[in-house]
Amino acid sequence: MRAVTGLWRWRRNPLCRATDLAEAWVALVALVLIAVVAPAIGALVGFAAQDSLQQAARAEQHTHHLVTATVVRALGKEPEGDPDSRGTRQVRTRVVADWAAPDGSTHRGPVLTDLKSPHAGDHFGLWTDPRGRITTRPLDSVTATTHAVLAGFGAALVAAALVETARRLTLWRMVRRRYAHWEQAWDRAGPDWGKAGTGS
Incomplete structure (x- = not known):
């Protein structure tokens, strides 16, 4: 996952910029959300689906003959x-x-x-x-549990995908802002570029 590579920007480097640290923080937050929050969401959805489906199974077993x-x-x-x-x-x-x-x-x-x-x-x-x-x-207990597990996995995957999408969009905006600053710096230096005595 590319979020992990962003953590590499925390290494000691005299050329490290503030944006590099910001990207590393974004990567760390995304990693924590994917590793902790996404499974928690999946578990909550799975338990809720299990409860609902088991109730439906019990109701069907009483009404289907x-x-x-x-x-x-x-x-x-x-x-x-x-x-x-x-x-x-x-x-x-x-x-x-x-x-x-x-x-x-x-x-x-x-x-x-x-x-x-x-x-x-x-x-x-x-x-x-x-x-x-x-x-x-009627829906049986094993089938209800299988559907609940699949719902939990699906919810965890969707949560992880949303976090990764948010991370990519955030990094895309940061890179665009960085390029815009570079263009402004080049515009300021451009008229004097190559002239004798520039910068002295």
Whole structure:
């Protein structure tokens, strides 16, 4: 990281300028922020996400119910990405099925099943809400923790990137100011440059 190289400007050197020390301080502050503050932000975001996602997982486990559905007739096959299959595409069969909701009501409708060749009377699992409406598999604790960890890492990386961007912008402004001072000094010395007796 370039922030570390800025610390080299603190070495003893008779040609060291005030701007060199300022750049070294900017590098030190950026290094501390990236090493301490960014991980702290990541941890806070991760803990907050963990708490929120675990609450959502507990709520879904109480409101999403696995019921047994019965195939009435098959409608055809179609590819669908299953979120639990980790990116692989499965060919799922669309069927008309009957199922009973947790509240006791009965339902019939088209649903997707992972049965390879469903026949009338075959049974399969179906996730529904308490009223029998089709829903998704509830979020489990391990998946919630994985998402929280990823959120924490993402927040830490974003914080570190913002600090590095701020450091680069600050150094860019300092270099521009230095070049502007050099141009002013050359403008003052320019008319007399090369003349005999200049500076004496």
